[in-house]
Amino acid sequence: MDGKGFETDGLVKRFGRTTAADGVSLSAPRGHVLGLLGPNGAGKTTIVRVLATLLRPDAGQVRVAGIDVRRDPAQVRRRIALSGQHTSVDNELSGRSNLVMIGRLLDLGGHDARRRADELLSRFGLDDAADRPVATYSGGMRRRLDLAASLVGRPEVMFLDEPSVGLDPGKRDELWQMIRGLAQDGVTVLLTTQYLEEADALADDITVIGNGRVIASGTPADLKREVGGHTIVLRPADVSDLDPAAAIVARVAGREPDRSRRHELIVPVAGDAEFFEITAQLRGHGIEVSELAFRLPSLDEVFLSLTGTSTTDAKDVA
Numbered sequence: 218m219d220g221k222g223f224e225t226d227g228l229v230k231r232f233g234r235t236t237a238a239d240g241v242s243l244s245a246p247r248g249h250v251l252g253l254l255g256p257n258g259a260g261k262t263t264i265v266r267v268l269a270t271l272l273r274p275d276a277g278q279v280r281v282a283g284i285d286v287r288r289d290p291a292q293v294r295r296r297i298a299l300s301g302q303h304t305s306v307d308n309e310l311s312g313r314s315n316l317v318m319i320g321r322l323l324d325l326g327g328h329d330a331r332r333r334a335d336e337l338l339s340r341f342g343l344d345d346a347a348d349r350p351v352a353t354y355s356g357g358m359r360r361r362l363d364l365a366a367s368l369v370g371r372p373e374v375m376f377l378d379e380p381s382v383g384l385d386p387g388k389r390d391e392l393w394q395m396i397r398g399l400a401q402d403g404v405t406v407l408l409t410t411q412y413l414e415e416a417d418a419l420a421d422d423i424t425v426i427g428n429g430r431v432i433a434s435g436t437p438a439d440l441k442r443e444v445g446g447h448t449i450v451l452r453p454a455d456v457s458d459l460d461p462a463a464a465i466v467a468r469v470a471g472r473e474p475d476r477s478r479r480h481e482l483i484v485p486v487a488g489d490a491e492f493f494e495i496t497a498q499l500r501g502h503g504i505e506v507s508e509l510a511f512r513l514p515s516l517d518e519v520f521l522s523l524t525g526t527s528t529t530d531a532k533d534v535a
């Protein structure tokens with residue numbers, strides 16, 4: 218992958234008896250976002266740490282921005298940024314001082330370091346808070362400052378390990394916009410996440426791992442097709458029609474619909490024949506619907522089918 222993006226080929230990393238990465242091959246070309254998904258303990262952080270030169274691989278090829286991580290880790294470090302759960306900003310200093318200091322550490326002159334800090338503060342909506350100590354920042358502001366800090370050195374490749382944990386939906390949307398912006402600027406991004414919706418919204422490609430091995434990879438749409446089947450979602454206009462509608466759905470689909478969402482019936486089916494049959498029978502019984510969908514499975518459903526773990530379970534453990 219000529220000087221662009223990142224790539225692992227047969228990556229192995231062991232910790233004693235645990236093989237955290239067991240022959241992992243994945244890649245992303247320049248400017249792409251790769252989503253790395255897997256249940257707790259699957260090996261995501263290990264892979265990120267090997268790519269970021271914080272851990273040495275035991276076997277396999279690992280190239281970042283075209284450079285072999287074993288041959289020239291210092292050169293790799295100059296071209297990457299890593300943003301994880303543990304942030305490195307100083308609480309006592311203001312957001313601006315943190316960014317200027319990082320610029321100076323990266324050998325920018327005083328003028329350039331201040332200019333870069335200003336640029337990033339305004340890009341991340343931190344102008345107003347720029348001169349307050351970081352200790353006074355909210356969680357979302359800290360996360361933005363952390364991202365800004367990792368961008369001071371204009372990285373070519375960025376590793377984001379579960380970046381949206383603990384953000385409320387509004388802040389998470391802002392983060393997503395920033396990640397999209399990075400990719401548009403040509404930065405290659407590896408994103409690990411427990412949120413399938415996040416991978417679906419951001420990733421060009423997804424690699425699913427379990428127990429250190431790649432289980433599946435492809436675009437979000439590829440993965441949904443691979444798992445196969447479709448899902449019908451039905452909401453009767455009148456709540457009192459829920460039971461008769463469920464009976465029709467059960468009869469046609471050959472299984473009881475999921476009723477865990479209020480006033481909604483969800484059932485997996487093999488193809489559109491069942492969908493048309495259900496529609497016809499609802500009509501025949503005079504049942505009106507306010508919502509009726511025939512769709513590919515959600516990425517959550519794909520994840521469950523691939524890993525045997527639902528993401529909701531995974532989040533409970535985390």
Ligand SMILES: Nc1ncnc2c1ncn2[C@@H]1O[C@H](COP(=O)(O)OP(=O)(O)OP(=O)(O)O)[C@@H](O)[C@H]1O
Nearest residue numbers: 232235236237255256257258259260261262263264
């Ligand atoms: N430094 C270490 N020493 C020993 N074992 C480790 C170390 N780091 C990771 N492991 C083990 O390697 C496996 C993969 O861990 P890793 O942190 O990469 O998983 P993960 O996919 O990031 O999980 P999570 O979703 O919980 O963050 C686990 O079994 C873990 O216990």
Ligand SMILES: [Mg+2]
Nearest residue numbers: 261262263378
């Ligand atoms: Mg992890």
